[in-house]
Amino acid sequence: MELLHIASRKSLIYAGLAASLLLSGCHHKEAEHEEKEEEAQMILTTPIKRDTLVTREYVCQIRSCRNIELRAVERGYLQSVFVKEGQLVKEGDPMFKILPLVYQAELTSAEAEAQVSKVEYENTKRLTDSKVVSDKELAISKAKWEQKVAVVNLAQAHLGFTNINAPFPGLMDRLHLRNGSLVDEGDLLTTLSDNSEMWVYFNVPEAEYLDYMSEEQPDERKKVELVMANGKTFNQPGRVNVIEAEFNNQTGTIPFRADFANPDRLLRHGETGNIRMNKMVRGALLVPQKATFEILDHHYVFIVGADDVLVQQRIHISEELEDVFIVSEGLTEKDKIVLEGMRQAKSGEKAVYVFKKPEEAFKDMKLHAE
Numbered sequence: 001m002e003l004l005h006i007a008s009r010k011s012l013i014y015a016g017l018a019a020s021l022l023l024s025g026c027h028h029k030e031a032e033h034e035e036k037e038e039e040a041q042m043i044l045t046t047p048i049k050r051d052t053l054v055t056r057e058y059v060c061q062i063r064s065c066r067n068i069e070l071r072a073v074e075r076g077y078l079q080s081v082f083v084k085e086g087q088l089v090k091e092g093d094p095m096f097k098i099l100p101l102v103y104q105a106e107l108t109s110a111e112a113e114a115q116v117s118k119v120e121y122e123n124t125k126r127l128t129d130s131k132v133v134s135d136k137e138l139a140i141s142k143a144k145w146e147q148k149v150a151v152v153n154l155a156q157a158h159l160g161f162t163n164i165n166a167p168f169p170g171l172m173d174r175l176h177l178r179n180g181s182l183v184d185e186g187d188l189l190t191t192l193s194d195n196s197e198m199w200v201y202f203n204v205p206e207a208e209y210l211d212y213m214s215e216e217q218p219d220e221r222k223k224v225e226l227v228m229a230n231g232k233t234f235n236q237p238g239r240v241n242v243i244e245a246e247f248n249n250q251t252g253t254i255p256f257r258a259d260f261a262n263p264d265r266l267l268r269h270g271e272t273g274n275i276r277m278n279k280m281v282r283g284a285l286l287v288p289q290k291a292t293f294e295i296l297d298h299h300y301v302f303i304v305g306a307d308d309v310l311v312q313q314r315i316h317i318s319e320e321l322e323d324v325f326i327v328s329e330g331l332t333e334k335d336k337i338v339l340e341g342m343r344q345a346k347s348g349e350k351a352v353y354v355f356k357k358p359e360e361a362f363k364d365m366k367l368h369a370e
Contacts, residue, residue, distance in 0.1 A: 042341035042353035044304055045291075045361035049333050052284040052326065054319045055276055057227070058202035058256075062271040065259075066168060066194035072183040073161040076100045085174050088265075089166040089192070096164040098183055103162065107155035114148035121145040170194040171265065193269045198260045200226060200238065202275045203253035209243075211279065224258045225276040228267075236261050238275070281319065284326045288365060291339050292325060301331070302338040302345045304353065310338070312347040323365035 079099035083089060124141040127133040173191040177183060204212065215221040222241075226234040242257035258275060260267065292299050292315070303313045315330035331337070338345050338353075339361055345351070 042344060042351055043339045043356050043361075044336045044351075044353045045288075045339045045356045046336055046358050047285050047287045047327065047331055047333050048358045048362060049283050049285050052281050052286065052319075052321070054279045054281050054321065054326070056208065056279065057274045057276055058204065060200045060202035060226070060258075060273050060275045062226075062267055062269070062273060063199045063201065064170075064193040064195050064269040065197040065199055066170065067191065067269050068167070069191050070095065070164060070189045072096075072098060072164075072185060072187045072189060074098060074100060074103065074158060074183075075185050076103075076162060076183055078177050078179055078181045078183050078189075081175065081179055083172055083190075085172060085190075087172045089170060089172060091166055091168050093166045094163065095166055095172075096189055098162040098164070100159060100162045103155065103159045107152070107159050110148065110151040110155045114145070114152045117141075117145035117148040164189065166192065168192070168194055169196070171268070195262050195265050195268060198262045198267045200258045200260060200273070200275060201255050202258070203248070203251065204256050206247060206252050206254070209254050212277075215279070221277070221279065223278070226258075226260060227274040227276060229271065229273055233276075234260065234267070234273075236263070240277075281326060284319070285328075285331060285333060286324045286362070287315070287327055287331065287337065288324055288339060288361065289320075291337050291342075293342065299325070302342065302347070303331075304336045304338070304351050308350050308353075310345050310347055310349055310351050324362070 076098040078096065080097040082094045082096070089095065121138075121141045121144070124133060124138050128135060128138040170192040171194075173193065175190055176188050183189075212221060222239050224238045224240060226236075226238055228234055238258040238260040240256055240258045244255045244257075247254045256275075287301065292301050294300070299315050299317050301313050301315055302310050304310055313330055313335075315325075316328045317325045318328035319326035336355070338351075339356065341353075
């Protein structure tokens, strides 16, 4: 009897285990069925229309508003250098002094000759007042004196060119010559950059130039941003102030110039970056990028008609934003498009779907709207 009781207990345990496994298998199959059903479920929405801000970027060259070369005007030895490389100088600050070879002697000689001519003129004037000589001789004497004074002024100018001062406040570049160097006329000493304001040049394609010129809010369109080489946005706003006169026929672009204040002197002559320019597209038709697919460089979506049949529809993209496309052809805001479950979508088949309102579908997308 005891053995029979043990056997019956074992059979009950085995039966319970079998039932448990059977129930587990049923739950697993149900979960798989639900998962497949969820995967097969399509979510549809419609495009939306709204005013959207489109941002374009252009490679740019950054230039100082004044960047000049300082060159020697006269020949001589570089006697003194009063500045250091990278120094910020003020207008009128002495920078270089060139020791002239002959200009000081020429000035001294010219001054002496001018003094002699002045004495001769004064003597002739007294004689003219006494009616001893004619007025003609006085005029000749005066002309000779004025000629000598002009020679003195010219010698002073030559001598003055040996002292080179800063023509405007700016940042000095490297020194090309050192103390004691023999300087010839035209030799480059350094360059000087006024970085208080920066001129940023970038090339705009012809079609975008025409859009820019026909903008309804030209003052707003002139505002631009500068993205520096490290990817950070420059902390000062810019403004387009100049459009050059001619297109480049080889590239089909025209140069624009945007001006930026540079109070901290962060930007320097010769840097590069990117200009961001905004354009408002009125009544743009938007579709999520994830609702589109590409075939041979063409964009398509699946739309569902009134009979719930899926149709593959080609669309034309006019602008690409971060999460959405702006569509110019191929869709209307009333068309139902497949947003999710595209893998199960086949052209010509009937769709089983759930519709999601566009406000909900676009909620987490970056639209750059006004």
